[in-house]
Amino acid sequence: MKVFFERLREIFALTDRILLFSAVILAVSGIFCIYSAASGAVNSGRGFDFAMRQCSWFIVSLLLMFMVMFAGYYKLLDGAYPLYGLMLLLLLLTALLAPKVNGAQSWLGFGGIRFQPSEFAKIVIILVMSKFLSRYPPIDFKTFMAGIGIVMLPVILVLLQPDAGSALVYLVIAFGMLLAAGTPFKFLGSLVGLGLAVIPIAYFFVLKEYQKMRILVFMDPMRDPLGAGYNVIQSRIAVGSGGFFGKGFLMGTQSKLKFLPEPHTDFIFSVFSEEFGFFGNMIFILLFGILLFRVIFAGLKTKDRRCKILVSGIVSWLWFQMFESAGMSIGIVPVTGLPMPFLSYGGSSLLAIFIALGLVASISIEGANNKRVL
């Protein structure tokens, strides 16, 4: 018992308060934003419902984060390989069993609770790759390829669902981690070159009709102003009409009148921007920037090689989803339907993010701890 309280005090004393503070503010504004988005015509005023559910997910997320901090990141790293196996199994099960939601199978039901294994897989990929890449630095071609192999298995499994968005995030995470682990630029360069070469093939043979349309519409939204282009145009109107100070909380008209599709998930940033304007966006970006900076800072401070690589994965993940989600709402990147970290409605996504932040917090705690002991 005494050990328990000792440990608890240690955690509270050494934790990265700035990191946690910005994460909590972001998540709380997410709950408000979901309330507003889901109050509109599309969800026939179920705002309170959605907000309350997100709120309970947030509380569970905080608990999980503290559990991770309490246990210490190294415990999770120790279990990385078995977790990897479990993850592959769950992804396979999802692809095989899950009922279809919006045309994709990404949910697994478990005693009344549904969750998306693809979200938690992000953490497991990060754990496994940081363990592997720190043990076998990807400086020769063979280990480099092995690193890619680790991520390709889950990528293939989520593509079967089919969930191209998650697959893209996994690839970005892997690329970021390979970069951070010191992979020679010639390898990464050829990887990028290969990727570019594959794009035309993927475009004609792999992408579905609606995915192709998203890309064409990105280049010219007026190409299909009633179909795929409609979302982009309407989202841009929502963001643009927010102006400098925004229309005010719950005052957005675009999202309320069903001009915006999926306002509480994919297009939540448009709702936020319409109601809080350019000013709100700057605060959001500032908070997000501080958060990412603290994550990288934890990596710079620690002596553990594994953690330096680990934080790069988390940074790549959060940054990519944020940039993609915000960019698509103003039409500077194609629509992918990835959730905006902290803001979008969805328990699995929020849980996964806070587990990841728990890992980061734990890294800075242990770093500070060691310093003190030394």
Add this chain to the structure above:
Amino acid sequence: MEILDSRLKFFLYSIALSFVILFIGLYTCQIYHGDKYVSLAYSNRLRLIRYAAPRGEIFDRNGVPLAVNETTFSIMGYPLDLEKVDKLENLSRILKRHGIPMSVNDLQKTIKQQRLAPYRAMNIIPNLTMSQMADLIADVEFPKELFPMSVWRRTYPAGNIVANILGYVSEISESELEEYTEKGYMGGDTIGKTGIERSYEEILRGKPGQEALEVDARGRKIRTLDLNSAVKGNDLTLTLDMGAQRLAVSLIKNHKGALLAMDVQTGAILALASSPVYDNNPLTWGVSGREWNEIINNPDRPMLDRAIAGLYPPASTFKAFMSVAALEENAINQSTVYVCRGGLRVGSHFFKCWRHSGHGSLNVIGGLQHSCDVFFYQTGLRTGIDKLVKWARKFHFGELTGIDLPGERSGLLASPEWKMRRFKNGWMNGDTVNYSIGQGYVLMTPIQIARTYAAIANGGKLVTPHLNKAGYKKPEDIGINPDKLAIVQKGLDYVVSRGTGARAGRFGVSIAGKTGTAQNSHGADHALFAGYAPVDNPRYVAVAVVEAGRSGSGTAAPMVGQLLAHLLSH
């Protein structure tokens, strides 16, 4: 270690750069172009109208229209402009003045049912004639944000004559919408519910159009932003012959039952009548709940297509199949003779022949000609149930024929395994005896009987019945020895020329066929007749099943005779 830290620092710079990009993007959108977007949002004057595609039309083999589209008018409006109650009160008052009784409640209900999005046009007052529409919009008080639109409505000129074949169309239901959402259906769309309208929905439906338009502050159209015209569905030509169909319906309409005719070589259906009939026109225009219940709860079940979903014991029409199976299995040959003394004792049970005085001694040709039960009892026992079931499988009894209509039933093959599964007891000799005259457990649809007779007429090829002119499938050869088949054909010829089916032969064409009288535990016996014509070069097969028609020779045979005579003389 150094490389890791330097790479992490590289992350910092890249992220900073990406934030600058985001900053510029948001600045451009929210500050630089902000005013433009503000005015666009304030006057969100984008409206959408969906144009239903005219459905492909359906014709019979001679181009007689069976399903066409008729123009009617609807008054359309956007939910956005109608949400205030006083507007609806006003509208209801104007409508009442023009003799259209729609209360505010009715209007609210209509709007609620169709509401998809506030900016999407919906049908507020459907089914107006041209003059009603003109009268209404000429009213000075008529709300300017409403507008008339011509819409099509499905009409079936022949009504109940072909209702069982065509089926009908109606508004897509919630459950269908969920099922077909990927095929581009939306609430309010029309979809084929039964019959040809359902089985060829994909061909007939066409592609709906859509218009995006900008309206002014009062909801009136300023200009079209984008327009995709609706594309009409493809027309469909059926193998049906309306002349023959009309005749078939008139022959069967005073009874319950089915009468159909089919090309023996191709499986093309020329007539497919089921009685009682129902009219599909009101179903398409939308019937009240009460009328719908009347149709559904009618004990005569008019919506059951008895030609493809009515299950009957084939009775003596089964004897043609029995002859083929027994001859092929060499259980009998042309000179095998059995003596009929009016019945046969099997175990403790005495199975009667329909002719109590007996037929004397006869071979297979005589057995068919006089429809002697005892001959086929003996034949069945000699062949054995396993070999009979083997041949029933070759003829695909108990399976769907694959006709291009929804709702076909497969009937019952009735084998010993089936009996074991169903009743938990073994197959007895008595079961074989009943089986041999098409009674007992075996059940067939009229279309299955027709296909069986077509195979006997065409040299042993099993056709796929079809109504779509382009729906021909290559028949499956069962492999029957032509000499043996000729014996059966001769027997069937004698049935009409000098036997029980004589009344089928009085219409001026040579017919071969077989009568049947099926015991009916619920009332009078069902009458059956299956036949083909002409005898020496068969072209058409026809089957009549008359529920409670008492005798195949008296009721069913003349129907088949007249229908075949009509087909051969036209």
